[in-house]
Structure formats: C-alpha cells, structure tokens
Amino acid sequence: MRTPTVLALPYPAQGHVNPMMTFSQKLVQNGCKVIFVNTDFIHRRVVSSMVEQQDSSTLDDEESVLKLVSISDGLGPDDDRNDLAKMCDAIPNTMPEALEKLIEDIHLKGENRINFIVADLCMAWALDVGTKLGIKGAVLCPASATFFTLLYNIPVLIDEGIIDSDLGLTLTTEKRIQISPSMPEMDPKDFFWLNIGDLTTGKKVLKYLLYCARSLHLTQWWLCNTTHELEPETLLFLPNIIPIGPLLRSNDNDHNKSAATKSMGQFWKEDHSCMSWLDEQADGSVLYVAFGSFTLFDQNQFNELALGLHLTNRPFLWVIREDNKMAYPHEFQGHKGKIVNWAPQQKVLSHPAIACFVTHCGWNSTMEGLSNGVPLLCWPYFGDQVYNKTHICDELKVGVGIDKDQNGVVSRRELKTKVEQLFNDESIKFRCVVLKEKVMNNIAKGGTSYENFKSFVKEIKE
CATH class of the missing domain: 3.40.50.2000 (Glycogen Phosphorylase B;)
Structure with a gap:
C-alpha cells in the first residue's frame, strides 16, 4: 500500500485543534503523512508553545510526516478570536478560497499530492473544496454524537416549528423534546447556540453551522470522538456516525518522544512540575x-x-x-x-x-x-x-x-x-x-473504535 497524504483541518479553537492533532498522530502511526492546517493566528501559538517545550531539532523529524502549515482566517491582527460572531462571519468569506489555493500550491510543488481531507465537523465546508479538486474527505466531530445529531437535525427542528425559521432564536415550545424516541429528552433552552452569548452571536453561529451541515452528504465518513457505551441511543438513531473514541494522546508514557511532539497542538506550554507535586x-x-x-x-x-x-x-x-x-x-x-x-x-x-x-x-x-x-x-x-x-x-x-x-x-x-x-x-x-x-476496551485491539479507525485508514490507503 502507498503512503497517502491527508490534509487535516480543525476549527480554530483549542478544544478542536487538540483532538484533530491526536487523530493526525494516529494516522501517522498507521503509515500516513499529514499536512495539518491551522489559521495563521493559531499556527503561531502552537509553534511557539512547541518551541518553548524543547529544542526545535526534533520538530524536523516530525515535520517529515506531520507538517504544520497555515492559512488566513480573514480577521485582522487585533481582532478577538474568541468572538464567535466575528469568526463565523469571517471563515466562510475567506477560508474556502485560501484552502483551495493552499492545496493547489502544494500540488504545484509536487512533493505531496493530497489524497484525502479530514475536516472538523465545524469546518465541513472543506468537503466542497475537496470535491471541486477531486479529493475525497471525511468529517471528524470532536464533540459528542449528540452534538453531531443536533447539528444534523437543525433543518428538521425548523421544519417542525420547534425552533422558528428566523434561525432558531425564538423557541416555539417550552416543553422538553426528543429528537428521536430512542434518545433522552432535551430542554430546548439548552440548545448550544442559545448558550454562547447574545442573540446576535447565537444567530451567526447557527447560520454558520447550517452552512457546514449542508456539506455532510459529500462523505459517508462521519467520525466522532465517542463510544457506544457513552451514547447508545444517539448512535442507534443516527447510525452514519462512526465512533472512534476516546481520542487520547497515546504517547504520554513514551519517553522517547520529545515534550513538544507529545503536546503538539497545545496553545500554552504545559507545566510538568505538577506531576512531581502529585507524587507527594x-x-x-x-x-x-x-x-x-x-x-x-x-x-x-x-x-x-x-x-x-x-x-x-x-x-x-x-x-x-x-x-x-x-x-x-x-x-x-x-x-x-x-x-x-x-x-x-x-x-x-x-x-x-x-x-x-x-x-x-x-x-x-x-x-x-x-x-x-x-x-x-x-x-x-x-x-x-x-x-x-x-x-x-x-x-x-x-x-x-x-x-x-x-x-x-x-x-x-x-x-x-x-x-x-x-x-x-x-x-x-x-x-x-x-x-x-x-x-x-473500544481502543484496545479488536475494540469497536479500534476497528473503525483501521477501516478508515484502509479506505484512505486504497
């Protein structure tokens, strides 16, 4: 089997970059090359955190199989990246075009042809870019299968009038709802876009997520950081979701790896002094x-x-x-x-x-x-x-x-x-x-997540 090159694209936030990096390192361990695409802003943070942790010579070994690159998120140098409304406006206007150009530039150089794209669920628009360039893809959800299911069902909730067509910011029901008879009840007041700031922010986030959800039909690989035991009813309801969790940094106990390789993807330098304190x-x-x-x-x-x-x-x-x-x-x-x-x-x-x-x-x-x-x-x-x-x-x-x-x-x-x-x-x-x-047990040899991941790698290699 040949060595495929996978482009990995996380949403630009620590809770998304981390699991995508863990996933990418697993791909490398299974014989793939990975080009990991952050925004320029996040890229600078990740690299400076890695350099702080050790000498940069070990980065070069890693770079041959796991290469860190970046594109613009469309915001200015002084813009607040924690402002979700700004991010959700800027990303669709800038990043699809920037990603397409990046891939074309990589192909022009001719060193690594990209064979596959793995996009964060909240960056699923990248599947459209891939389709345009003839590259297959997958989505990876770093959140729960329930989050995935809720995102997938937003159009249905609007159709059924549970959330209004003005993008779900007025609930038409006070009652708890069930997305499917097998899933636990939910309080509509807990819908995640209602809990992230003011109404304007909620509206922009929901509009952005709908934009991402439109691309899901472009792949059958809906990977999720979960397991059957944690969310049995949800996975039964939406069997397209493939559990590959828990995504854990496997090399934390491998002393041959440098600190930076282990903590690639962190925005801050890890303080390991707490481990000796815990020993006491x-x-x-x-x-x-x-x-x-x-x-x-x-x-x-x-x-x-x-x-x-x-x-x-x-x-x-x-x-x-x-x-x-x-x-x-x-x-x-x-x-x-x-x-x-x-x-x-x-x-x-x-x-x-x-x-x-x-x-x-x-x-x-x-x-x-x-x-x-x-x-x-x-x-x-x-x-x-x-x-x-x-x-x-x-x-x-x-x-x-x-x-x-x-x-x-x-x-x-x-x-x-x-x-x-x-x-x-x-x-x-x-x-x-x-x-x-x-x-x-899911990630042990023969476990469900282990086998799902192996099937995914086999697909990429073929």
Whole structure:
C-alpha cells in the first residue's frame, strides 16, 4: 500500500485543534503523512508553545510526516478570536478560497499530492473544496454524537416549528423534546447556540453551522470522538456516525518522544512540575480543577471558587490560564493547593492521587475524565457543555452538578458541599471504574473504535 497524504483541518479553537492533532498522530502511526492546517493566528501559538517545550531539532523529524502549515482566517491582527460572531462571519468569506489555493500550491510543488481531507465537523465546508479538486474527505466531530445529531437535525427542528425559521432564536415550545424516541429528552433552552452569548452571536453561529451541515452528504465518513457505551441511543438513531473514541494522546508514557511532539497542538506550554507535586500527595486525595481554554470568571465568581477550594481543606491542583486577569482574595493564604497555567491533563487525570475533576464539561475533558475513571464535578460554562453535564449526571451517573444561587454565582459553600458529596459517594466511584473499562476496551485491539479507525485508514490507503 502507498503512503497517502491527508490534509487535516480543525476549527480554530483549542478544544478542536487538540483532538484533530491526536487523530493526525494516529494516522501517522498507521503509515500516513499529514499536512495539518491551522489559521495563521493559531499556527503561531502552537509553534511557539512547541518551541518553548524543547529544542526545535526534533520538530524536523516530525515535520517529515506531520507538517504544520497555515492559512488566513480573514480577521485582522487585533481582532478577538474568541468572538464567535466575528469568526463565523469571517471563515466562510475567506477560508474556502485560501484552502483551495493552499492545496493547489502544494500540488504545484509536487512533493505531496493530497489524497484525502479530514475536516472538523465545524469546518465541513472543506468537503466542497475537496470535491471541486477531486479529493475525497471525511468529517471528524470532536464533540459528542449528540452534538453531531443536533447539528444534523437543525433543518428538521425548523421544519417542525420547534425552533422558528428566523434561525432558531425564538423557541416555539417550552416543553422538553426528543429528537428521536430512542434518545433522552432535551430542554430546548439548552440548545448550544442559545448558550454562547447574545442573540446576535447565537444567530451567526447557527447560520454558520447550517452552512457546514449542508456539506455532510459529500462523505459517508462521519467520525466522532465517542463510544457506544457513552451514547447508545444517539448512535442507534443516527447510525452514519462512526465512533472512534476516546481520542487520547497515546504517547504520554513514551519517553522517547520529545515534550513538544507529545503536546503538539497545545496553545500554552504545559507545566510538568505538577506531576512531581502529585507524587507527594496521598492516593485519591486531590481535587483537579480545570475549565478549559475558553471559560472566564468575573472577580466575584473567581473569589468564591478560590475560597471554596480553601474551605474543602483538601489538596487541589488548579489550572489558571495566563490570560486570567483576576486577583486572588486576600483570605486565600496558606492553601493546600498547587496552581499552574496549563497542565498535561491526560497525565494528571491518570495519576492515582486524583480523586475528582472539577470541570467545565467540554467534551475532550469529559472523555479524558471518563477514560481515567475519575468522578466529575460538573460546572458548565456555555454551548454543548450544558448538555454534557446533564448526560454525565443523569444518564451516565458518574458525576454531580454544581448549582448557582439566585444571582447566578456558584458559592464557596455550594462547592464545598458538592466536593464532600462526591468524595463520599461510593456508587459513583464504582460506576466510574466500570465505565472506564468499557470505554477503554473500544481502543484496545479488536475494540469497536479500534476497528473503525483501521477501516478508515484502509479506505484512505486504497
């Protein structure tokens, strides 16, 4: 079989770049070359984070099989990339044309003809570019199968009048709905485009997602970072979705790999000092607290979180990103914790000292928590995280939700109470261990996700 060259295109956000990078590294391990396309802005961040982690000579070995390139996202140097409305306007106007030009330039140079495109579900328009150039493709959903199904069903929900034809920003029903008789009920108020800011943003995001969904018919490869055990009803309802999860960085325990190769795709330098700190803690004693790459708290909520951790009187490892502008409350002295800017999360979650994970319920974090059998304390921030929380607590029963007070704040007392509840709930701990084994069996030889991935690679090579 020949060595195919695959072009990988993630949506430009940390929670999308990471799983696409893991997927790309798996392709490389299975005899493919990958050209990984970020936006110029994200490319600079990824490369500088890698260079910070080690000397750049090892990047060249990796570059021969996994090449990092970039195209413009259409925004100016000072534009805010966390502004989803701006991103959803700019991407369709700029990136399809830029991607087409990039592929044509690669083909002109003649070193690697691109044989296949793997696009993030939220970049599915790239399949149109591929079709125009005679290149087959696949979509990869880094979120849940439920997110995929909801996205796929937006036109149906509009047709059925559940969301109005003015792009779904007025709900025509107060009742909970079922997308299919086999799927759990959903509260329409939890639809992810209603939880990402103001109405204008919601409208633009929904319009952009509809633009992506229109291209899904161009491939039968609908890959998703999930497993049958996690979402059986959803996968039964939309059998086109092919589970290949959990997508985990397989080389975290491979000491022959450089730190940068392991953490390719990270926006921030990982602080590995937390691992030796964890080694000093008792088994099952530490709270791991991390809210992903997007969540922002105001000063009041930040104070309550800090003082809540202090109140638990337990050791904690807290990830506070470099872009955090909040000051620590003055009572937050002599705490039992360690604070880092960014952590090697999968390694942290697999450490025996970790007792529970205080999480925003992003799907990557959820998958990493479940893959390590760690109980989840769910504090969603926006988008599909709200639905993920319900799934974790009510369907899988491997976590506990945190409640806000009448002012929309999670109080320090609430945090302490829920931490105690999770520490003392043996049935949740037991279910986590059972689920971990089921989830991990999927990527072992002969497992469903393992076989699905192998079939996909075989298709590319043929």
